[in-house]
Amino acid sequence: xxxxxxxxxxxxxxxxxxxxxxxxxxxxxxxxxxxxxxxxxxxxxxxxxxxxxxxxxxxxxxxxxxxxxxxxxxxxxxxxxxxxxxxxxxxxxxxxxxxxxxxxxxxxxxxxxxxxxxxxxxxxxxxxxxxxxxxxxxxxxxxxxxxxxxxxxxxxxxxxxxxxxxxxxxxxxxxxxxxxxxxxxxxxxxxxxxxxxxxxxxxxxxxxxxxxxxxxxxxxxxxxxxxxxxxxxxxxxxxxxxx
Numbered sequence: 354x355x356x357x358x359x360x361x362x363x364x365x366x367x368x369x370x371x372x373x374x375x376x377x378x379x380x381x382x383x384x385x386x387x388x389x390x391x392x393x394x395x396x397x398x399x400x401x402x403x404x405x406x407x408x409x410x411x412x413x414x415x416x417x418x419x420x421x422x423x424x425x426x427x428x429x430x431x432x433x434x435x436x437x438x439x440x441x442x443x444x445x446x447x448x449x450x451x452x453x454x455x456x457x458x459x460x461x462x463x464x465x466x467x468x469x470x471x472x473x474x475x476x477x478x479x480x481x482x483x484x485x486x487x488x489x490x491x492x493x494x495x496x497x498x499x500x501x502x503x504x505x506x507x508x509x510x511x512x513x514x515x516x517x518x519x520x521x522x523x524x525x526x527x528x529x530x531x532x533x534x535x536x537x538x539x540x541x542x543x544x545x546x547x548x549x550x551x552x553x554x555x556x557x558x559x560x561x562x563x564x565x566x567x568x569x570x571x572x573x574x575x576x577x578x579x580x581x582x583x584x585x586x587x588x589x590x591x592x593x594x595x596x
Contacts, residue, residue, distance in 0.1 A: 355385075384455050416496065463481055464482060486517045
């Protein structure tokens with residue numbers, strides 16, 4: 354895992370009120386990222402020692418287990434609001450905007466359409482994506498921890514996220530690869546990286562969410578007698594394909 358420190362105020366200042374976190378501006382927040390090694394070092398061992406609760410996504414369950422265990426062991430006396438990337442509010446809005454949180458914490462640069470001058474897309478909407486200076490696109494934003502009673506002091510200065518895709522040409526290449534060819538993984542290699550997903554990890558995240566339990570069973574990581582769940586459209590939407 355990797356982390357980025359921020360404050361609630363930094364996060365709220367770049368978002369409309371409907372997305373604000375309901376905490377003081379000086380409350381400490383920590384963004385939790387998973388790195389390529391998470392799959393082999395945390396997820397596969399989790400499957401060997403835990404029972405999967407259907408129909409929830411197995412990676413989401415692993416992340417919840419790891420984060421909640423770390424919070425309870427490291428901060429037993431503190432009030433920590435843990436928000437996961439897959440959680441929704443009753444309004445159907447996400448509990449936090451993951452890429453915005455990563456950007457304001459300095460953990461990863463959130464490249465958006467507005468970051469490209471003289472856009473070549475003739476009014477087409479291009480969705481943004483975060484790039485990490487060490488992992489490129491080979492990472493995921495998993496959770497936001499808000500330490501409700503911990504106030505940041507003036508010594509915590511907001512960092513600028515590393516602008517590792519600086520040229521207009523590379524930003525166009527990144528956004529087009531992410532929006533038009535995301536299945537080929539190429540956007541993740543927009544910068545040189547030291548680690549990428551293993552072939553097994555790529556196979557897992559390339560598999561549609563409804564078929565991932567069957568894949569894990571074929572790897573011998575789940576009991577053969579475990580039945581494949583029939584996901585409702587709502588459950589299928591929540592068991593998203595992030596990775």
